[in-house]
Amino acid sequence: MTMVHEVVEALIARSNRLGSDPTVTNYAGGNTSAKGVDVDPASGEPVELVWVKGSGGDLGTLTPAGLAALRLDRVRGLEAVYPGVEREDEMVAAFDYCLHGKGGAAPSIDTSMHALVEQPHVDHLHPDAGIAIAAAADGEALTARIYGDRVVWVPWRRPGFQLGLDIREIQRANPQAVGCILGGHGITAWGATSEECEERSLWIIRTAESYIAEHGKPEPLGPVVPGFEALAPEARRERAAALAGQLRGIASHDRPMVGHFSDDEVVLDFLARAEHPRLAALGSSCPDHFLRTKVRPMVLDLPGDAPLEQVRERLGALHEAYRADYTAYYERHASPDSPAMRGADPAIVLVPGVGMFSYGKDAQTARVAGEFAINAINAMRGAEALSTYRPIDEAEKFRIEYWSLEEAKLQRMPKPRSHAGRVALVTGAASGIGRAIAGRLAADGACVVIADLSLAKAQEAAAELGSTDVAIGVQCDVTRADQVQAAVDAAVLAFGGLDLVVNNAGLSLSKTLLETTEADWDLQHDVMAKGSFLVSRAAARVLIDQGLGGDIVYISSKNAVFAGPNNIAYSATKADQAHQVRLLAAELGSHGVRVNGINPDGVVRGSGIFAGGWGASRAKVYGVAEEDLGKYYAGRTLLGREVLPEHVANAVSVLTGPDLSHTTGLHVPVDSGVPAAFLR
Structure with a gap:
């Protein structure tokens, strides 16, 4: 044997x-x-x-x-x-x-x-x-x-x-x-x-x-319908990014979903063909497919270049119709012992000329749902080439979708982590505090977009967190509106939307008033004050479109409220950031968006700012060796403890987690206790 x-x-x-x-x-x-x-x-x-x-x-x-x-x-x-x-x-x-x-x-x-x-x-x-x-x-x-x-x-x-x-x-x-x-x-x-x-x-x-x-027949899906052809690559990605927020809101009406965008040629060709409405309405046949794609997709019935406002209005109407149709499907087939309806929103949304948006409880599930939808299209094409596509009937689909064994499998799933299903964008996240924040949010279950000046470093940091279902790295100079928008677009195309933004990108030049040049002043204000504004503005558009609320966090500083020597430009821009928190908390609250700040101090070890020369400068101001600067900062605090990047990351996790769901406009000190920086 x-x-x-x-x-x-x-x-x-x-x-x-x-x-x-x-x-x-x-x-x-x-x-x-x-x-x-x-x-x-x-x-x-x-x-x-x-x-x-x-x-x-x-x-x-x-x-x-x-x-x-x-x-x-x-x-x-x-x-x-x-x-x-x-x-x-x-x-x-x-x-x-x-x-x-x-x-x-x-x-x-x-x-x-x-x-x-x-x-x-x-x-x-x-x-x-x-x-x-x-x-x-x-x-x-x-x-x-x-x-x-x-x-x-x-x-x-x-x-x-x-x-x-x-x-x-x-x-x-x-x-x-x-x-x-x-x-x-x-x-x-x-x-x-x-x-x-x-x-x-x-x-x-x-x-x-x-x-x-x-x-097989040469055109099994029918002829191309004029106006429904694929848009040019750049145009379809621009349209996809513009629609992503609304579509994620549609898919998340009953429960939050992560999304994935695909403009695969198979999808674009299918949506350009005359038979796609009939075939899409039939849905998939293989049980493995429709368990993840739902019984059928939601399909926009407008050409890819239709006016954006017309598309938005039509998507809203189609969503209402889809929910009513799915509810009726459930009610037609449910028995008294059937599991409760798991939600009436689409898992797949098809947009002619643009592509496919797929949704799931996490990025992998969303991406795989899209892959299954492509499998279904391939099967439809093959069946139509030789015969007529005829999937299993609706009653059988319901028996599979609401199978007690499938329900038991879902019930065995572990409890989701605190940030599961959330998409986070962290600026300046390839090193220091930003990297620690990105790592903590990923550990909490979030999908993370690491934005940094260096694309290579951003991608390296993202790769350390896991696959592209966990994190991606993007290049972003936060002082440039076009690059900020590109980073936000990358987030929504990778993960379907955006829930959490951390304005962390920063730098500091420690100089006296007389030594501080206009260039010093402008650079620090451009990166931290203007950069935070640009990031928050671009993100807010998505957060409002989604209608799911969200979080914006500013990594400000103890210096926002404490007057120390030789850092007028840095401290002034941190005060600007601190007031942005208050202003945006007041403005975005009606959309369910919470805006809070964190005021760290003395983060020496692992800090990108201190490694960039700030540490040596501050050590000189305080008359200590640079390697003893962290110990010096700890010694002047009430708790006597050194502050590390992980401590700031912990504060971000708590502020954006479920336990502080009713908190906005708050500044949280992470400084081991500096009385002069107490908020009052």
Whole structure:
């Protein structure tokens, strides 16, 4: 017998190869399995096992820890107690009694398919070309025409134990078959070895792709509609940024969502074609898709270059109609024991000429929802090329979307972090206090845009926080309105909108009054006073468009209220920032936007300002060695503690978190206690 580790190793390698190819399956979609023999430690006897990808895992990144390990005899033995399709969900709980040892990952609903198929290796995948055949009106006839008797048609059935029984019986009746097309869903293939199974999966997929390419209609989505063609790249991104705030507000009417923008060629071509309204209204067919994209997208019915105000007005009307339609869909199919409606807002919004906005609880979920929408378009195109696209019916979609097992999976999700679903823009964030703030907000669950003069440093700082689903770096000189707007646009295109802005960019030149030049004065006021104004103004437009409230935080200084020697320009501009907090708190409160300030002092270690020469200058003023400056500042405070960038970041987290939701216009000292800077 093949050693257990070799079976698992081959399964992981096969899974990773299949899952890394977007033409084979989508993110977290599909599952793979292998059967083998291990020794039961309780009896010392050999026992046949099945290893199958666990619930919620992703094939492309699967590791052994993501596999569920079950005793094959026990899973197959469940047939004797199977209560029928009306009590299908009970079978998932029964898998717990089939686990080998601790069992590894939680078994998925598709476990029975893998266990009941009488072949050592099984792949279940969601390729676009396979779904095109599965969702075609004459999919069964197409399957026979394309594959002969080597691939068998299985009529639509919701995933579960009965589907596993169906496939097993078809496999027994067709020993020559290498796999099947699952109506409305995807494909399943099997083999005697891992290599054979993978080869058969790819053969089924590539054969479908070739057949569609050779026999499909040249314009399956209809002709291009004049006026609905894609705008030029710069124009569509400008329009996308202008609409992002309103669209995020639309998607977040019931609960806050993070967004993602895509102007993929597949989307733009789909929206330019005459058949897109009909097809979009039908929605996706594959359960993996519409669980994330909802039953159908919201589609703007105006050309890409329509006047902006007309577009805004129309989007508002379409949103109302979408909510009413979705609520009616829920009410048509919900039973007394159905989970509560999870919200009536769209997860996908399609804008002709511009692209697609997709939404989810976090950036990854939003991005993946968009990827699934593209998969659905590809499947529609393939089905229409050969036949007519006919997804599973609405009632079946509802059963999947509001499946009690899916609801249980959602309920098992960990409690979200304090800033989950929020998008933050931090200026001057590649070093010092700004970097600490960005890191804390990311740790709190926010998506973070790190803006800095140096693009390379901003991107480096962002990469340290994680993938582009967590943080991105952008170049921004806050003294230039165009660069500030570009940074805000980058934020809304990357993450759908903006919730939290931290005006942190700053510098200081420590000089006496007579030594301070006009250039010194102008530079510091441009960066901190004017820069904060420009950033707040650009951000406020998005915050108001969204209608979701938000936070603006100014990193001011103890010097905003304390008169110290030799820093007139720095202190004066900090006082300007401090009053901006009060002014904007008064102006933006009616929009639910909170504006607060933080007054740090003595942040020497890790501070970009002090590293830039300010530390040496201040040390000279106070007559201490530069390396002792932090200790000197700490010694003159009430608490006697040195202030670090992390302490300022902590204050930002608390000020913008849920516990201070009713606080605005506040200045918080982070200085270990400087009586002369007490606010009064």
